[in-house]
Amino acid sequence: MLTDFLKKVFCKDDEPQGLCALVIGHKKDSPGAINKKLNIGEFEFNEQLATMIESRVKSARLQRVYRLTYSQLPADINALNPVFVVSLHCNSDDGKASGTEVSYYHKSIKGMEIADIMLRSLVSHLKLPSRGIKPKTSEEKGGYLLRYTSAPCIIAEPFFIDNDRDLDRAMADMEGLASAYARAIDEIYKVLKAQKFAADLKE
Numbered sequence: 001m002l003t004d005f006l007k008k009v010f011c012k013d014d015e016p017q018g019l020c021a022l023v024i025g026h027k028k029d030s031p032g033a034i035n036k037k038l039n040i041g042e043f044e045f046n047e048q049l050a051t052m053i054e055s056r057v058k059s060a061r062l063q064r065v066y067r068l069t070y071s072q073l074p075a076d077i078n079a080l081n082p083v084f085v086v087s088l089h090c091n092s093d094d095g096k097a098s099g100t101e102v103s104y105y106h107k108s109i110k111g112m113e114i115a116d117i118m119l120r121s122l123v124s125h126l127k128l129p130s131r132g133i134k135p136k137t138s139e140e141k142g143g144y145l146l147r148y149t150s151a152p153c154i155i156a157e158p159f160f161i162d163n164d165r166d167l168d169r170a171m172a173d174m175e176g177l178a179s180a181y182a183r184a185i186d187e188i189y190k191v192l193k194a195q196k197f198a199a200d201l202k203e
């Protein structure tokens with residue numbers, strides 16, 4: 001007979017899989033930053049990418065989330081009760097800036113840890129300059145989402161969409177980019193699950 005303790009230790013696999021909320025940045029009618037040469041915006045790029053990521057993630061259940069309004073987005077995500085949140089964006093600046101960055105809420109240690117996992121995976125695939133992980137306050141760009149989601153949340157900006165060379169690099173291997181996201185999501189899920197497991201044991 002298993003004691004309750006041993007059940008807790010060995011029967012974890014019976015638990016339903018936790019959820020990763022995969023948020024597609026912006027909306028169809030307000031698509032975010034645009035690459036003028038190819039006339040492709042953040043929304044269109046990331047919507048296509050999201051379905052490719054979805055088919056590659058092995059661990060967490062994945063739920064795509066579309067923005068209705070920005071103000072209600074955190075509540076919509078929280079209603080799903082995800083283990084963590086990944087928001088898909090692209091960076092933009094003056095057409096020349098290049099590289100990969102991932103943002104997290106400045107007070108979230110877990111946010112920082114998972115931002116680092118995502119950054120390493122995206123950089124190792126794209127091989128663009130790493131701009132690092134970026135702590136954001138609630139007043140900064142993206143900070144509202146990062147602050148008001150209950151689960152650890154990151155905003156991924158793998159490249160600058162207004163930089164033709166960055167976009168070329170990303171579009172040259174969309175499958176590879178989707179796999180880089182999926183590998184990071186699998187690793188993040190494993191890390192957060194192990195942390196929760198350790199915390200449960202302490203109780």
Ligand SMILES: [Zn+2]
Binds near residue numbers: 026032089
């Ligand atoms: Zn964006």
